[in-house]
Amino acid sequence: MIPHGDPPSPDAQVRPQSLMLSFLGVHVLGRGVAVFSGSVIDVFARVGVSEEAVRSTLTRMVKRDLLARHRAGRRMYFGLTTRSVAVLRDGEHRVWRSGAVNDDWDGTWTMVGFSVPESWRSQRHDLRSRLVWGGFGPLQNGLWVAPGVVDVPGLVDDLDLNAYLKVFTARTAKPTEADQIVHTAFDVPAIADRYATFLRRWDHTHPVPDAPDDLARQLLLHTEWLQLVRQDPRLPAEHLPPDWPAIRAEQVFRTLARAYQEPARAIAESVLDTVPAEIPPP
Structure with a gap:
């Protein structure tokens, strides 16, 4: 299952909903909780997203069955739905299982x-x-x-x-070659350029120096990487240049994701107000 609407434009600014899906995938998926809206606002302020934009995004995602409201006292909490779990599991698969480099293509x-x-x-x-x-x-x-x-x-x-x-x-069968298909049906230079852009931003000893902490860096990193791999058709590595930038980009992503994981989790635990929440049946 995929979200309705277009895939993200390669040059589009990261949207609050994309950030929200990354946040939910890292800090809510699999935990059986709903998160207080005020603490979500706190987290998103760290990456420059306004309270108004967060509230608008939460409301829009409820309407699209990507979030469910849970009231506890005077506070409103937001938890996952069956649909959002499917979307987040798909993203998790693309990031951690499929990978960015298709080096086991069987010719199909x-x-x-x-x-x-x-x-x-x-x-x-x-x-x-x-x-x-x-x-x-x-x-x-x-x-x-x-x-x-x-x-x-x-x-x-x-x-x-x-x-x-x-x-x-x-x-393929003669005279058609797989290489012809790759370079006819796909804009290979544009795909490479997107990975190069990611590397320019993240392949440093201290990337995103203006981010206030590792929770903010984690949120930005995961969002940018997921958008990147969702735009990548995973073309066969054997038909791509040997210096294909996705190879280095994936190494950078995984290294940084591991580095941010524990510090970000500790910050999130100190910031997030949660309540138990069951996912409603479909």
């Missing part, structure tokens, strides 16, 4: 052909956005490809466009 491609009426502009936009989110790139008009086997129904079932789709798994 997932192909999606579609023919949606031209007048259905909104549906076409939503379909393309979901395909990009799922790691697909446009090989030619109406034909998109992604490396590996992709759960296409999990991406697009709720769009009600199945009658307009044709989905295959395939391998």
Whole structure:
């Protein structure tokens, strides 16, 4: 399950909801708690997000079934929903299990052909956005490809466009080469540039010196990295330059994530006011 809407733009400023999802994934997922809104405001102030923006984000995420309200006395707490758990588990998988470097590709491609009426502009936009989110790139008009086997129904079932789709798994055959597909369907230099941008910001002895503490640095790091890997189709490493920047970027992310983990957890425990909260059934 994925959040509705487009994948983040590569140059977009980090949005409060993206920061919120990172915060929930690191400090709420799996703990069975809801968090007091005031303590969330405290945490987000550390990364320059205003109280108004936090409250607006919390309200919007409740409306989208990504958060549930829990009242305790006069205080309002926010906990996870079945839907947000699925979104956060997907992010956790992309960050810690899939990884940024696809060095075990078996030569399989997932192909999606579609023919949606031209007048259905909104549906076409939503379909393309979901395909990009799922790691697909446009090989030619109406034909998109992604490396590996992709759960296409999990991406697009709720769009009600199945009658307009044709989905295959395939391998290339002469005269077509996998390298051609990689460099035709995907903007390889743009992907590399996003990783290079991450490295310029984080590959230092003391990255983000203006952040007040390791909780703030952890929140920024995880948010930027998750946005980065969600935009990465995980192209086969054998068809990418040997100095592919994702290799170094992932090393930097993992090193910093480990360094920030315990200090950030200690700060969060001192700041966060929580109450037990069950996830409501779907």
